[in-house]
Each structure stands twice: as C-alpha cells, then as structure tokens.
Amino acid sequence: MIALKRCQSQVGKKTIHSMENSTNPENECITYSEKSEKNYDALNTLQLISGKWKILIMKSIAKSCPKRFGELRKDMDSMSQGTLTTQLRELEENGLICRKIYAEVPPKVEYKLSNLGITLLPIISELGNWWQDYSLCIKNK
Known part of the structure; x- marks a missing residue:
C-alpha cells in the first residue's frame, strides 16, 4: 500500500502530497485547501453546465x-x-x-x-x- 506523506495545509495555500514507496519517487500531487471541507461551489458550477x-x-x-x-x-x-x-x-x-x-x-x-x-x-x-x-x-x- 502506498502511503501519503502529508504536509501541513493552510487556508488558501498549496499542499503537496509526495508519494512514499512509489515506483516513481518524483511523483507528487499538488492540491489546494479550501476554507471549508464542505465547499461545493465548484461542484455546483459544474452541475449548472453538466449534460x-x-x-x-x-x-x-x-x-x-x-x-x-x-x-x-x-x-x-x-x-x-x-x-x-x-x-x-x-x-x-x-x-x-x-x-x-x-x-x-x-x-x-x-x-x-x-x-x-x-x-x-x-x-x-x-x-x-x-x-x-x-x-x-x-x-x-
């Protein structure tokens, strides 16, 4: 199982997740933290134009x-x-x-x-x- 090494996130800042035990040591994922875990604004926008x-x-x-x-x-x-x-x-x-x-x-x-x-x-x-x-x-x- 691949474990994620998580960096401490700050509101509105980038969080970098680097993959440990990955076959590709340079593999990393960049995400953006939101003000709230229940922030569905992007999903609601996509729903308006979905179809x-x-x-x-x-x-x-x-x-x-x-x-x-x-x-x-x-x-x-x-x-x-x-x-x-x-x-x-x-x-x-x-x-x-x-x-x-x-x-x-x-x-x-x-x-x-x-x-x-x-x-x-x-x-x-x-x-x-x-x-x-x-x-x-x-x-x-």
Whole structure:
C-alpha cells in the first residue's frame, strides 16, 4: 500500500502530497485547501453546465448572438428537438441564457447569453484547455 506523506495545509495555500514507496519517487500531487471541507461551489458550477449539450449550446449562442431555435437545431444536428428544448429551459431557469419571444406569426424566439452566462465563457474555455493538456499527458504515458 502506498502511503501519503502529508504536509501541513493552510487556508488558501498549496499542499503537496509526495508519494512514499512509489515506483516513481518524483511523483507528487499538488492540491489546494479550501476554507471549508464542505465547499461545493465548484461542484455546483459544474452541475449548472453538466449534460451532454449545455456547453455546446452556450458556445453556439456565443458564436453568433442572438440565435433562433432553428439555428441551434442545425448546430446540434444529432440532438432531438425535445432534448434541445429541455436543455434551453434548464439554461434559462439557471439564468445562463435569456429567451426573447416576439409576438408574430409564426412565433419567433431568440436566445442569447445572459450576463452570468457570458461570465462562464472563459471558464468553459479553460476547461477545454485543461482537457487538451490532460489528453496529451495521458497520451504520453
């Protein structure tokens, strides 16, 4: 069994865990301590954008705003209409997108990112960057 040698952590400071009895003596893990062990802010944020399509929908709206339902449907060609509707409703309920309905026939509905949704774009971009780094790391193992 591999034992972890734990360094004393301080609030907001890095904690380094070095692996003892590891096959790779240079192997270490860096973590960040939080103010509280019950800090679920990051998990709650991920839950808001979780799901197969929400990030793709937000990126599509950000690319050319506002977006109509039909345009989103074309961008998400393998998604059913019902799934798109559900995902859009959840994003709207969570305050990440805004829906504007025009009183005309046929009905016209446009979607745009809310101010909160716009603030998530750099985070989504960083998640993508992290995935690229992770993929390279795993590929080179």
